[in-house]
Amino acid sequence: MMHSFGELVTKFTSYFNVRHFPMAPSTLYDPCEYFLGLGGKRIRPVMCLMGNELFDKITPDAYHVANAIELFHNFTLIHDDIMDKAPLRRGMQTVHTKFDEPTALLSGDVMMIQAYEYINKVRTNTIHRILTLFNKTAAQVCEGQQLDMDFEKKETVDLDDYIEMIGLKTSVLMAASLQLGAILGGAGDSNAKHLYEFGLNLGIAFQVQDDYLDAFGDPEKFGKQVGGDIVANKKTFLLIHALDVATGAQKEELQNLLKQNEDDKVEKVLAIYRSCGVDEWARSLKEKYVTVAFQHLEDIAVLSVRKKPLKELTSFLVQRDF
Incomplete structure (x- = not known):
């Protein structure tokens, strides 16, 4: 059972x-x-x-x-x-x-x-x-943690580099945990690799969601103050994308806001995020990674009924009102 x-x-x-x-x-x-x-x-x-x-x-x-x-x-x-x-x-x-x-x-x-x-x-x-x-x-x-610290010293971070860092810092341990279990369960190389990729993509989707909820989540539901990452000037999926797509004036305002800590900083940054469509972009990015994860789960050659707990896990990790 x-x-x-x-x-x-x-x-x-x-x-x-x-x-x-x-x-x-x-x-x-x-x-x-x-x-x-x-x-x-x-x-x-x-x-x-x-x-x-x-x-x-x-x-x-x-x-x-x-x-x-x-x-x-x-x-x-x-x-x-x-x-x-x-x-x-x-x-x-x-x-x-x-x-x-x-x-x-x-x-x-x-x-x-x-x-x-x-x-x-x-x-x-x-x-x-x-x-x-x-x-x-x-x-x-360890590599992911070092890259994260390196990024703190950089003015701008490329989205692909950020995704690589998140993969190393957060996703590989989830992916490896699944694959280690698969090896002990007697899985073949192909099935074990698909399960690893499922975990890797799920981990990135989880981080996109985490960054999103920090900015746009309901503090009542998630038990933490909205905008913690903004106050701390953390480079997140949202900030990196906003700096990528913002107009000249928006980009200048955003960079000025990052240098100060006024009371209305969070609201002003969120207003720029919304006008740049960052919230919708983050939703679709999360969906992209969830879709890839599910494709790898689909490709594992076991009865689909056996995959039900992993689908539950996905819902637990990446469906929190987002």
Whole structure:
């Protein structure tokens, strides 16, 4: 029997909510446990289980790899928070704020090492394929983070370069999570590749939507203030496209607005976005990536009924009133 996306989230969460680290030294390991205790949607490890179940029943190895994926993801978050000087994560203090920066660095390091301990538990002969994909993906996530930091120093960023950065920073881990599960489920190379491309395109669609909702979302529904990216002058899909298509006067006004932090900055930027048709453009860009994702899902050679949970996942990630 196939599990729904929601059932797998529940199953994985109860499996994952154990202590993953030794008791001593508590100054190193308690911050790790504290951070994992902040929760999270656990989407990436569940994608690994879904990738497995698309082809066969879920194996114990899939749970080991799912643990590794979630620990790796949390390691990147601990270090990202240091780089971003972020005081809060999920409404709670970040590790470097609650403890200190050296502790956060070491806790992140040891969390990544623990991820490899879980991969080390894999008992099938696919271990080399698993490790090769996991390592490649881990390096790509670092590349994406570096490109993101590089872009902060640039006046303008090309849309294709931005999409490449998002792919590396966000999408490859989703895509690899699905493909790692597929490998453990006994998928052939062609099916595993289609599933990877499904995840990659879904991840980019998710980021387009995220950028859109930050600007145009309803704060009541999404629980965050509209325009956070605009206040922070973050380069997003919306800003890059607006600078591409704006008239001379609009472009000049937009660039001036980016240099200041007046009370009405968000409203003024949104007005330019609307007059440039950025909102409609973002909707169609998201649809483009969702369509490509679905085409790859369609091309996977398994019974369509087995694909239902992945369609549910797509609805969960990219259909939030947009």
